[in-house]
Amino acid sequence: MAVGKEIRTKIASIKNTQKITRAMEMVAASKMRKTKDRMQATRPYSKKIGQIIKHLAQANPEYKHPYLITREVKRVGVILISSDRGLCGGLNSNLFRKTLSELGQWNNANVEVDICTIGTKAFGFFSNLKVNLIGQVSKLGDAPHLHDIVGIIKIMLDAYESGKIDQLFVISNEFVNTMTQKPTIEQLLPVAACELDENLGGHWDYIYEPDAKEVLDHLLTRFIESKVYQGLVENNACEQAARMVAMKSASDNAGNLIGELQLIYNKARQAAITQEISEIVAGAAAV
Amino acid sequence: MGKGEEMTMTVHVDIVSAEKEIFSGSVEMIFAPGELGELGISPRHAPLITKLNPGEVRVKVSATESYPFYISGGLLEIQPHLVTILADTAVRAKDIDEVAALDAKVKAEEALSDKSGKIDYATAQAQLQQAVMQLRTLDRFRKRGG
Numbered sequence: 001m002a003v004g005k006e007i008r009t010k011i012a013s014i015k016n017t018q019k020i021t022r023a024m025e026m027v028a029a030s031k032m033r034k035t036k037d038r039m040q041a042t043r044p045y046s047k048k049i050g051q052i053i054k055h056l057a058q059a060n061p062e063y064k065h066p067y068l069i070t071r072e073v074k075r076v077g078v079i080l081i082s083s084d085r086g087l088c089g090g091l092n093s094n095l096f097r098k099t100l101s102e103l104g105q106w107n108n109a110n111v112e113v114d115i116c117t118i119g120t121k122a123f124g125f126f127s128n129l130k131v132n133l134i135g136q137v138s139k140l141g142d143a144p145h146l147h148d149i150v151g152i153i154k155i156m157l158d159a160y161e162s163g164k165i166d167q168l169f170v171i172s173n174e175f176v177n178t179m180t181q182k183p184t185i186e187q188l189l190p191v192a193a194c195e196l197d198e199n200l201g202g203h204w205d206y207i208y209e210p211d212a213k214e215v216l217d218h219l220l221t222r223f224i225e226s227k228v229y230q231g232l233v234e235n236n237a238c239e240q241a242a243r244m245v246a247m248k249s250a251s252d253n254a255g256n257l258i259g260e261l262q263l264i265y266n267k268a269r270q271a272a273i274t275q276e277i278s279e280i281v282a283g284a285a286a287v
Numbered sequence: 288m289g290k291g292e293e294m295t296m297t298v299h300v301d302i303v304s305a306e307k308e309i310f311s312g313s314v315e316m317i318f319a320p321g322e323l324g325e326l327g328i329s330p331r332h333a334p335l336i337t338k339l340n341p342g343e344v345r346v347k348v349s350a351t352e353s354y355p356f357y358i359s360g361g362l363l364e365i366q367p368h369l370v371t372i373l374a375d376t377a378v379r380a381k382d383i384d385e386v387a388a389l390d391a392k393v394k395a396e397e398a399l400s401d402k403s404g405k406i407d408y409a410t411a412q413a414q415l416q417q418a419v420m421q422l423r424t425l426d427r428f429r430k431r432g433g
Contacts, residue, residue, distance in 0.1 A: 044308040048301055048371050052336070052364045059334070116391070123395070135388075136395040146305045146376050151387030158388070206364075209323045209337035218338050219362055222373060226305050 003272045007265040011258055018254035024087065025247035031142055032178070032240035038143065039175065039230075039237045046226045053191065053223060056216070059205045063212040066161060067220045070190050075112040077156045077165040078102075081172035081231050082122035083239040084139055089246035091173060091181055091238060092121045098183035099171050103131070114165055116152040118232060134159075142236060146229050153225055160189050168224075172231035173238040179245060181238040186231075188224050298330040300346055302356060304374040309356060316347040317370055319363055326363070328370060335365040344372060
């Protein structure tokens, strides 16, 4: 029957799309579980290192590390963490919007910005803009390793130490829950003074081996690295969650559309049959 | 066993790496490869903070039970009742970091100059995105009462 050929093709095509979106939804759901575990696994380290830095702030070292000293801000560094792949709703575009608004504020304050990006999406977006990109890494996969991002952190730390930049920020998505991801900006350098631990009153200091400078160097570098790494795994969890939600709504929309097209198709088919019958009946009556 | 009746002093130790928690619990003694030499830490050690060399960290939970862990460097903090070991996940050295930094820079420059990029995955994804957007637009149309 010739009726509704286009409608039937349309239905078939939407069904195919739905199959893909549903598969992607399920893949994202299972990956989200894994990335969330990974995100939780990084928490003990950053908690511990934060604690040590807190202790250090209370000790009375003879040496003051440059990472702890606030300077006048003329130029800032930004590490921007995005996903490698799209199809995850507004995750990346929200992040970029936040970044652009921050860039605008710095621009108004006559502060220059250096950017390092993690993930292909951020790089693709900002390489077309007039920003100063000084490093990038991408395609780190779902299980990134800390040593993958050591390079760009080193670029930023070197820039900070040589006085090229006076502050360092990381911008990434915060995992609030499966439905909500929030773009956030966090200051890494200079390391913000944190609240004190009451158990450690009095005048005391560590024994430093080999010496205070080297130990602090090591500790603060690891602290920055762990912060960025945590941002990265958190962003990964966000990506999977956002993709799962986006693909679920796409599958649902496809389902609704198929239902409606099916209805239209059935009506058209029925109308055609009715018309045929009435033609036959009218023909017979005329004879 | 006669002495085992009385309370043995213990110290809480946490061994963590950036990627996971390795060990957490009360132990009698910890051995670690400090940069200036092997360290044996008993409870109530004076506050100390040191870098660690690659090597074996051993925690003695009781007279008969002890666990070894291999670490590729890291940091050790001692407070009288708390010992924290921040283990590195990979062998780290200044020159390795330098190479990684250079690599990240080069990658950015290369990608900025080379616009051709990979097509296969990107096109497939673009097509799928198009399909999804189509669905969404159709849906919006329908809701408006089309």
